[in-house]
Amino acid sequence: MTRQSDAARFEQIVGQILRDEGYRVTENVRMSGTPHDIDLLAVRDQITLPVEVKLGSGRRPIGLRSLRDWGPAVAFLGKFAKRARPVLAIGASVHPEHRAWAEKEYDIEIWDGLALLERAGAQRPELETLLDNQPQRATLLGIAPAEIEQQLRALGYIVDPPEPVEPEPAPTEGEALITRLRATQTGKNHAKAYEEICRDILSYVFGNDLLDGRSQKRTSDSLNVYDLIYRVAPHNAFWSTLTRDFRARVVMFECKNYTHPIRAMQIFTTERYLSTSVLRPICFILTRKAPHRHAVEAAFGAMRDAQKLLVVLSDEDLIAMIKAKDVQRMEGGTIIDRLQNDPTEILDQRIYDFIAGIPR
Missing domain, CATH: 3.40.91.50 (Restriction Endonuclease)
Known part of the structure; x- marks a missing residue:
């Protein structure tokens, strides 16, 4: 399965989760004044829920930098929301502290991989398989690790040796x-x-x-x-x-x-x-x-x-x-x-x- 088809299938699964919850879902909606299509527009009763979908990587939590990149675009969709905040649906985990900060900073709601699995119902087995099969983040960027290291050095960073650094003990x-x-x-x-x-x-x-x-x-x-x-x-x-x-x-x-x-x-x-x-x-x-x-x-x-x-x-x-x-x-x-x-x-x-x- 290609990376592109993974992303498309992930968006379809998120849409089906919303349909199972009673929403009418339209995919790839173009609204006046938006620079790109809204991935999913979900409507139920008096609620209108615009959803931006990002597959991400299933193996490491999404970092602050990515949330800062995605957050403003999702916040922009707030003008199309009714009785709800716009949603960023991510196919990876987000640390609770980072999620809380981004949700407050941009006035959005974040559904990460764990939250989606809890809502998934009949979609859960396929969603679990899709998330487990995602490659490491360096590959997701479409850039070889050596090229990333070269770019970081050019920006002035002191780059560690390429082997992963062991996580430190839980902080106190x-x-x-x-x-x-x-x-x-x-x-x-x-x-x-x-x-x-x-x-x-x-x-x-x-x-x-x-x-x-x-x-x-x-x-x-x-x-x-x-x-x-x-x-x-x-x-x-x-x-x-x-x-x-x-x-x-x-x-x-x-x-x-x-x-x-x-x-x-x-x-x-x-x-x-x-x-x-x-x-x-x-x-x-x-x-x-x-x-x-x-x-x-x-x-x-x-x-x-x-x-x-x-x-x-x-x-x-x-x-x-x-x-x-x-x-x-x-x-x-x-x-x-x-x-x-x-x-x-x-x-x-x-x-x-x-x-x-x-x-x-």
């Missing part, structure tokens, strides 16, 4: 960090404890990429004090690209242990620490809650008018990156597998959301 450090973060009280009296847990989280999530961390670093005139400041290791493509695009030699993190969402004044205060002329234009503001809209507007202004990047990361964002790191360590695998699950995918999504939202 990330869970402990989440517990500490949630237990840290808000307010000025607990600001130092919050800074310490933030430093430990950054060390756990980005410890191989952010180096020489300095806490409470003062400038030579003693007027400015930075909570956390790092230099970037040259081997990571995400951090290297970020610092190159903004001409930055260091990356700053400010810790705001506020009970309420930060407002514009906290952005203005932090912006004074940043300087494009001394190669210090990037700061991630770590805070307990999502920012007030006035804070976001102030950060937009700093970016638009002075090319200073200030991105706010809440506890929820930090927890999502910790869980991504846990999965990356637990799954192990080759360099390609680990890049699929790198926590920088979540950070890059936050930067993309921020830059995409800046008005003219």
